[in-house]
Amino acid sequence: MNHVKSNLKTKIKRLSENRGLYFLILPSLILLIVFYYRPMYGVIIAFKDYKLSAGILDSPWSDPWYKYFLKFFSSYQFQTTIKNTLVITIYSLLVSFPIPILLALIINQMRATRYKKIFQTITYMPHFISVVVVVGMINLIFSSGTGLVSQLFQMMGMDAPNILGSAKAFKHLYVWSEVWQHAGWDTIIYLAALSSIDPSLYEAASIDGASSMQKIRFIDIPMIIPTAITLLILRCGGLMSLGFEKVYLMQNNLNLLSSEVISTYVYKIGLLGSQFSYSSAVNLFSTLINLVLLLMVNKISKRMSDTSIW
Amino acid sequence: MIEKSKRFRKLTKFDLLVYVLTLLILIVILYPIYFVVIASFSDPTAVASGKVWLLPQGFTFDGYMELFRHSNIWIGYRNTILYTAGGTLVGLFINLTAAFVLSRKDFMGRKFIMTLFVITMFFNGGLIPTFVTVKQVGLYDNPLVMIIPFSVSAFNVIVARTFFKSSIPEELWEQAKIDGCGNIRYFVQIVLPLSKAIISVLALWIAVGMWNSYFNALIYLKDSNYHPLQLILRNILITNNMQTALGTGEAAQIALRLSNLMRYSVIVISTIPIMCIYPLVQKHFNKGIMIGSVKG
Structure with missing residues (x-):
């Protein structure tokens, strides 16, 4: 129990010590998520009847899905x-x-x-x-x-x-x-x-x-x-x-x-x-x-x- | 001693073979470039009838003069310089910060975020989902699209990370920490000055890529005032080709020849900057590949 606690403590300490690192990686991470991972999620339009006006989520699924x-x-x-x-x-x-x-x-x-x-x-x-x-x-x-x-x-x-x-x-x-x-x-x-x-x-x-x-x-x-x-x-x-x-x-x-x-x-x-x-x-x-x-x-x-x- | 004995080694048949072979290769590589240059200074009729082989015939600057009538070439030139400068700065910032953080063993979440980067090398959403995203973010037909969205590159991050891991000793950070230096200051004041090699390599890679590509501009930029040089070259060199070829008769023939002459000139004009800079910075390029080839 004590061991787990101290482990958590060092982790938190490391996190706060390294705040600067999270700050530095933020810009690239944001770009990665917006311009690489969001389009990956957007791939589902391959299974939908996509309409620009309806957007990705609200476009109906195509029938059959393939x-x-x-x-x-x-x-x-x-x-x-x-x-x-x-x-x-x-x-x-x-x-x-x-x-x-x-x-x-x-x-x-x-x-x-x-x-x-x-x-x-x-x-x-x-x-x-x-x-x-x-x-x-x-x-x-x-x-x-x-x-x-x-x-x-x-x-x-x-x-x-x-x-x-x-x-x-x-x-x-x-x-x-x-x-x-x-x-x-x-x-x-x-x-x-x-x-x-x-x-x-x-x-x-x-x-x-x-x-x-x-x-x-x-x-x-x-x-x-x-x-x-x-x-x-x-x-x-x-x-x-x-x-x-x-x-x-x-x-x-x-x-x-x-x-x-x-x-x-x-x-x-x-x-x-x-x-x-x-x-x-x-x-x-x-x-x-x-x-x-x-x-x-x-x-x-x-x-x-x-x-x-x- | 060894150097000396090497220099005075006798030329063997094998060496001779190497010389002949490499000379042939040089001719194959250089001749097309040389031909374009001499053709750009020659009378187009002489070029079209096959009289231009080794030296320009009927020396003329007509092709270059013709270029000045195309103001969009110069707009394109300006745009490309802006995109290349901006894109290189943003690209360096994005990829170096990511690589630095991911090179740190005490960064929690390192493995997970690294995996996020690597996945993008092998899988992507594809053209349409990316296009839709860019449009929704409001970057469609916005010159910033050339600079910001695709500046992050997993490959560059991996190369720079390998460099940081192998050339910046961990003890340096331990020492800086004791002296009360934070992460950001450590990165800016200590790591970056020690990383000139990798900075120049990435800068050159990004800049050459920016200078030469046309795909993003073709997809995302509609307004021709934003078009980079390569897209304008595409119109002059490739798209117009079909139209001029259609005409017949004397006048059409002359127009075709003049436009061909202008094509040779525009190739020379657009390629000169890179050709001049490249030999000066060549050794950095090689270094970059060496760094990248060390598995990290």
């Missing part, structure tokens, strides 16, 4: 958006996940320090260009007739295809411009892992007669695997969420067949079409799939390699 999910599953956009989202995220995973690793291994092999610094500065540079400008550059360089690529085709005596208006070319354009923009920047985290390698390991390997390739294979690669797995898990948790900004900019009427993805669809039916409940249902569906994927991949990785994100 009406808007059913609407999505039976919509012709269901297959298209999910397929497009997955095609682009998986393609981009296959390409833009390994390339920074290879690039980091190459940078790690460079000896001339000044050249290495310049190389890094330049490869990081595109990362700082805005999406709008990158898509603007794509449009100018690939535009049919006047663009650089189109000129190249004509120089070789071929008819230039309309790349920007081609549904087939969309995913390549999207993924490879991503690589162009971010591959250099994405090496930083691997270079951090590589820089923590004890140099005596390389010396020992040289004495044993290991070639440069063998050093990469047996020292560098094992060193970056934990980092790579952590990033891979996070990427898998995002398979269903493809960023809105770039896809939306790259969309045009001609490539819509392969460029309409979940996030752009949610935007169009929700904000442009004012179907608030339906849009929320589609959004919620993809968020949940992401969460399940993340937990699954994390579990598998924990079992297989002891690497986990928490």
Whole structure:
């Protein structure tokens, strides 16, 4: 009894001693609750026939409660958006996940320090260009007739295809411009892992007669695997969420067949079409799939390699 | 000694391969940027007929002159500078205070509040519920929407918290407490001056993000006087593209070329600030990722 009392006393003492801390965390906590947790509660409009005038609470429940999910599953956009989202995220995973690793291994092999610094500065540079400008550059360089690529085709005596208006070319354009923009920047985290390698390991390997390739294979690669797995898990948790900004900019009427993805669809039916409940249902569906994927991949990785994100 | 022997090591075939490979990569990365710059100074007809490859042809400033007729570019520029400055200040305040408090072991409720932050990285209400909330709070079509609501970022909080935990020794607080220093004064006068590294990293991350994004402005700002540069660039570079492409005939062709020339120029004008600042602050960026990659 006494013990409990004194325990409570120290707790109260700590609380009053640390009043300042509660004061400091208040602003961020308020923002978190208002702009992150309140919308999470607002997700229930996916199960309601939401009307702006009635508000979230007073709008009637939809009948059946999964009406808007059913609407999505039976919509012709269901297959298209999910397929497009997955095609682009998986393609981009296959390409833009390994390339920074290879690039980091190459940078790690460079000896001339000044050249290495310049190389890094330049490869990081595109990362700082805005999406709008990158898509603007794509449009100018690939535009049919006047663009650089189109000129190249004509120089070789071929008819230039309309790349920007081609549904087939969309995913390549999207993924490879991503690589162009971010591959250099994405090496930083691997270079951090590589820089923590004890140099005596390389010396020992040289004495044993290991070639440069063998050093990469047996020292560098094992060193970056934990980092790579952590990033891979996070990427898998995002398979269903493809960023809105770039896809939306790259969309045009001609490539819509392969460029309409979940996030752009949610935007169009929700904000442009004012179907608030339906849009929320589609959004919620993809968020949940992401969460399940993340937990699954994390579990598998924990079992297989002891690497986990928490 | 080791340095010396390294420098005089003979170039092997392997080194040569690395050189060739890295040179190729440099060309692939630099050429598109270089091309945009020379195209912005060239006669648009020469660009359209493929004569511009290595040097500007028919040197001209027409594209840049054309930009001055678009006053909204300069309004956008001003707005972006205001949003970036304001957003960075608010973002630093919000994320650093949260990270500091959450880094303190004697803060009761630390685990619970930390969990509240982390959850937002993996789950969110989605576009429409967030939009409805912003509207109800009265921030729709209000420039403050660019600065306040989304300034809190779980990722930044985690990175800064890791920094505080690893670089600010706990004994410092014990000592300050004995000297009668309260938490807020301790944070402002002792912790912040010791945290210049993390402050500059977060400031740069937030500022670059602010400068480059257009999503929030597209969703929440209707009045074009509030639009940031990126949204105006979107109209010039992307939305108008379709309209100009529709016309035919000589006059339309000339108009199309001039507007293309202006596009090259606007890319250069809008990207210069970041390109100039970035190499100067590059080392801070790297440091930030290193701090963040230490699991906390």
